[in-house]
Amino acid sequence: MLGFGASPAGLLYNLSVPKQRLDSLLVARELAENKSKARALIMAGEVTVDGKPVTKAGSMIDESATIELAEKLPYVSRGGVKLAHALDEFKLDVAGLTALDVGASTGGFTDCLLQRGASKVYALDVGYGQLDYKLRQDQRVVVLERVNAHYPFDLPEKANLATIDVSFISVTKVIPNVLPHLAPPSYIIILFKPQFEAEKEEVGKGGIIKDPEVHSRVLGRFIVWATEHELRLRNLIASPILGAEGNKEFLILLTPPHDRQQAVGKKQIRMTKVRRQQPLSPLPRWGERTGSKLATTVWPADYRLMTLLTLTKLRAMIRLSRQGVH
Known part of the structure; x- marks a missing residue:
């Protein structure tokens, strides 16, 4: 028994990199001061994950993903x-x-x-x-x-x-x-x-x-x-x-x-x-x-x-x- 499923695929799936909400990751990586600002950046289309734009703050993202911000907003919120x-x-x-x-x-x-x-x-x-x-x-x-x-x-x-x-x-x-x-x-x-x-x-x-x-x-x-x-x-x-x-x-x-x-x-x-x-x-x-x-x-x-x-x-x-x- 593999413990995580009936196949190696199940094992790999369950041992995959942990995921977090995108807004939480922005705060954790100090790309945003708080979740409110993180959500503002995300909804404004200012955030890319592995080179692709993501506009939903609740998107579950691998902790190993590359997250980048576009040009910084000129104001504290959009x-x-x-x-x-x-x-x-x-x-x-x-x-x-x-x-x-x-x-x-x-x-x-x-x-x-x-x-x-x-x-x-x-x-x-x-x-x-x-x-x-x-x-x-x-x-x-x-x-x-x-x-x-x-x-x-x-x-x-x-x-x-x-x-x-x-x-x-x-x-x-x-x-x-x-x-x-x-x-x-x-x-x-x-x-x-x-x-x-x-x-x-x-x-x-x-x-x-x-x-x-x-x-x-x-x-x-x-x-x-x-x-x-x-x-x-x-x-x-x-x-x-x-x-x-x-x-x-x-x-x-x-x-x-x-x-x-x-x-x-x-x-x-x-x-x-x-x-x-x-x-x-x-x-x-x-x-x-x-x-x-x-x-x-x-x-x-x-x-x-x-x-x-x-x-x-x-x-x-x-x-x-x-x-x-x-």
Whole structure:
């Protein structure tokens, strides 16, 4: 008897090199400071195993495998890459601003803001001990831990910019509690995650949304909500990298009611320079009625919509998209 099976193959199999989770191996080999950073590197496609990219943190890897990192991330987490892309696309200069980073977590957004010249960042998170040590030691960072932005909270001063990156809660539950802490002129940048904004039946297996029509519906509902709360949509772009588990995310730039640059009616919204890497869906555009049907136009992948849309028309678009009108 071989003890490990009925054949030499069984013996070889059971005596194979031990395996560990990839994120654990990164920490063990000091390629990442902690598992949170390890997962960020892996999901960002920055890790190769024996020369091949691996994007799942839970992948079981031989302890003898060669693990290498691509070029080091410029921020403490890949969230900084997303925000940097937004600041570039929105042409927003944050130098000298006081910022409120809601959902700071490891501090990707906070790190990006500091590198772009923000004078102070309030790093707020419901968790504890997640913010990167380097950021904790930065005198420009005020750490606010165990603070749930779902409820009203205190801030010692008003900010000029708020960034919001939250999970397992809709941003519509957070924004109203952020607005009182903004002083004009101010901006809000949201990392919009459709999987946390969608209805239960719209989310696929494993919390993944793959249907571009669902992305459109969820974004449309948020735009309606923002309009009703007198928030002005200034820009909307796709995130340059996917979110956790491969979900598509978006970056949205808003200005609060007190920052309106033009006399725009309370139930109107201007969408400018709305760009996407891929088409979200053939979403109906407001058009001329022909008989009982509404003329529609397919939105291209790269477009600019400069038309003022009244809330009534926007609601009609969302209603039609729910009904599957193309």
